[in-house]
Amino acid sequence: MESWASVPSIIVQGSDWYKAKGTEDSKGTKIFQIVGHVNTPGVVEANMGLPLSTLIDQIGGGCRQGKQIKAVQPGGAACGFITREHLNTPLEYAAMSKVGGGVGSGTMLVMDDTVCVIDVVKCLLYFFQHESCGFCLPCRRGTRVLYEMICKVAAGQATQADLDRMLTLSKSMVDSANCALGWSPYSFLQTTMERFKDEYDAHLAGNCPLGMCKAEEHSH
Ligand code: SF4
Structure with missing residues (x-):
């Protein structure tokens, strides 16, 4: 469904226009869900290659109640856990995989320091x-x-x-x-x-x- 949703824009504006929104490794856009301990959980379509911290801060409104992020499980329940030191990783397939996370389904589960x-x-x-x-x-x-x-x-x-x-x-x-x-x-x-x-x-x-x-x- 996510792929099909991109097709009309690509037909109208061209594949180069779409590819330019991402990076060499990960072209175009993706739908991300920012959930868990953020101030404004939600769903957004964003350019691939955006740093994870930008997605959490600008779309998710940052960690709730001024708390610190302890871990993020990017890409859904099947992915590894990354920590604060990985938050500037670009949302690209290779880069996220390299730090033990993943883009996966695009679901970013943010956990603050109250989580066991x-x-x-x-x-x-x-x-x-x-x-x-x-x-x-x-x-x-x-x-x-x-x-x-x-x-x-x-x-x-x-x-x-x-x-x-x-x-x-x-x-x-x-x-x-x-x-x-x-x-x-x-x-x-x-x-x-x-x-x-x-x-x-x-x-x-x-x-x-x-x-x-x-x-x-x-x-x-
Ligand atoms: S087919 Fe998939 S879901 Fe079913 S038991 Fe095997 S690994 Fe698990």
């Missing part, structure tokens, strides 16, 4: 195990095992070996699942474990620094 990353990952894994169609074993079983394991992390009952197993399992799903849904958990597990290691370590020690994960929680 483990709690967000738990919500994402709940979503993926629920959405798995069950056709292939790696995704049907893998998404459920990953969800059970993140519940264990949130409850302060996991070990470093469990985190290692989650990464190994999600990587094997990239190699063996039938479609993109089964490939998705690896990106956000890998980037959050690397970029929010302190937060994972605190949970392994039985402490949720933001007080959002409770010991008795085993489901969403």
